[in-house]
Amino acid sequence: MKMIRNGYQDYEYLRLADKAGHAAQARAVANGLYPSMHVAAPSPAAIENARIRLAALIGGAGS
Structure with missing residues (x-):
């Protein structure tokens, strides 16, 4: 269930x-x-890094 939620x-x-x-x-x-x-x-670690990068894009820091 955790993997489904994370996906x-x-x-x-x-x-x-x-x-x-x-x-x-x-x-x-x-x-x-x-x-x-x-x-x-x-x-x-790569997945967590990707999530951080996506969060930065959403928050506007990735512009």
Whole structure:
């Protein structure tokens, strides 16, 4: 259940970054974590870093 909730929250981060006008940067963050369907095992630290970067985009610090 925790993984499902985290996935949903990550999707919301991406959507909010898109709404804030940072779609390209948000996509770059996502593609950095998951470069292909066959390479999908980022470290927990990489995931947390991506969340921090997305939060900065949403908050306006990533402009």
